[in-house]
Amino acid sequence: MAAVLVLLSGCSVRERQAEGQRGEGRQADEARETTEGIPIVRDRIALTFFTGQSPNNIGPYEDKLVWKKMAERSNMDIGFRLIPFEVLANQRALALAGEELPDAFYSARLSSAELYMYGRKGVLIPLDDYLADHAPNFYALLEQYPELRQGLTMPDGHIYSFPSFYDPEFLTMLVGMPFWVNGKWLERLGMKEPVTTDELLAYLRAVRDTDLNGNGMQDEIPVASVGITPLLDQLKGTFGLGNRGIAHRFVDVDEETGELRFQKADPAYRELLAFANGMKEEGLLARDIFSLKETALNALGQAGLLGAAVVPNPATVMGRDEFIGLGALQGPRGDRLYSHIKPPLIHTGAFAVTKSNPYPEETIRWMDYFFGEEGATLFFMGEEGVTYDKKPDGSLVFKESIAQAEGGLTLDQALIPYVTWMGGSYPGFVREAYFQGSETRPEAMASVEKARPYIPSEVWGRFNFTEEESLWMSTAGRDIERYANEAEREFVNGTLPLGEWETYVSRLEAMGLDQYMNIYEQAYERYEATLR
Secondary structure, eight states: OHHHHHHHHHSOHHHHHHHHOOSSSOOGGGTOOOSSSSOSOSSOEEEEEEEEEOTTSOSOGGGSHHHHHHHHHHSEEEEEEEEEGGGHHHHHHHHHHSSSOOSEEEEEEEOHHHHHHHHHTTSBOOOHHHHHHHOHHHHHHHHHOHHHHHHHBOTTSOBOOEEEEEOTTOHHHHHOSOEEEEHHHHHHHTOOOOOBHHHHHHHHHHHHHSOTTOSSSOOOBSBBOSSSHHHHHHHGGGGTOOTTOTTOSSEEEOTTTOOEEEGGGSHHHHHHHHHHHHHHHTTOBOTTTTTOOHHHHHHHHHTTOBSEEESSOHHHHTSOOOEEEOOOOBOTTSOOOOOOOOOSEEEEEEEEEBTTOSOHHHHHHHHHHTTSHHHHHHHHHOOBTTTEEEOTTSOEEEOHHHHTOGGGOOHHHHHTTTOOOTTSOOOEEEOTTTOOSGGGSHHHHHHHHHHGGGSOSOOOOOOOOOHHHHHHHHTHHHHHHHHHHHHHHHHHHTSSOGGGHHHHHHHHHHTTHHHHHHHHHHHHHHHHHHHO
């Protein structure tokens, strides 16, 4: 197999495309009848996309309004091979290394390392030569936002993917998932909204000890999240960590020295883990927080059991409008930083075209449609008069049958028959003008305004590693990250005593932490150089 890949990587893009054509010898040129706009082709064509699926998007995509309408507009029938996010990484690796490739990877969360590796091998085609002529909407964004081009360009100088890209001015999308507390329960307890970690603990203890839902049982859950990581991400800034945003969960900058640091080996992180372990010991965390799934968490919220949660918005995912989003909490040492902030370039590898695709130009035009206003409106809002209305001032609003759906349906649940953006990871350009998700609701906007003064002055985008660096980071580097994550859970859970911290750090060092940081330094220097 390796020999085959070597031969393929030596071929031109056109040769690889020709080799990948399927069917009964029909050439792409036979269907290429339009030069711009919609429809994309005159005669119908069919393609298959490997597609990551959120648990919020149940059912075949082909049955959804957005994809029915797009099939009508484009004359292209897309078959979505749906892969649940929980098993996506493993299935994606198998698909990339397999002999029968899909025509494209859609919402498949391809990493920069995978884009570079499989682009160099010829599995994914470089898009550079297509974008100016076949992707005018996306090409305009590359020209407008140099950081977008910088983040997508691999070390070999090529772009292999369309991303998920948020409007840099759309701050609520960059925050994404606030820390929410139950406002009604605060009122019943006669407590103010927490602004320090001590006040947060006092509230959570009161939730634990009070029958706030009035059912005569002690079943209130002080705080829950999907695993412990989202909660720790929210609390990092209270310990001075995460000062370059959430795209880099392991590395940020030591503000005293100006040097890069591995967060999960820093003494401040030990303090954070001790704080979280104390929450666990006091019974303030959901009992199954380490294994809690998104659907189960949302069900707990719908049942009225949660005092606090880290989710996109309880109003849309749980149907609960009594929650208020916290800003930046002040920590035990006086640190107050809102570190849960994403860069505009969220998912680098949200969409990529493979060598097996017989219609690369048409596929790129299909994808580019969603980076324009017309396509983005279809993707996020559906069809005018069916799922949304346009107000006299030009703004878009979901119909009341969706925004206030009967039967206790949340907004996300009411949208299931129509669109598929719920759960994220989709390719596209997200702007407030046509995105009416949980991030644009008043309670989310209010939370962001509280956080705004404490957002880091510099938020890193993703770093791209060379082939040699990627190989090391995907093997020894991945082992370091995996061990740090496993130890993190054990420290919080108490199965690994915090007295073993120095032993834990020593093991990280023995695993190659110095090399990890050296590679990060080199990638960081390249990243900084491209922004000068």
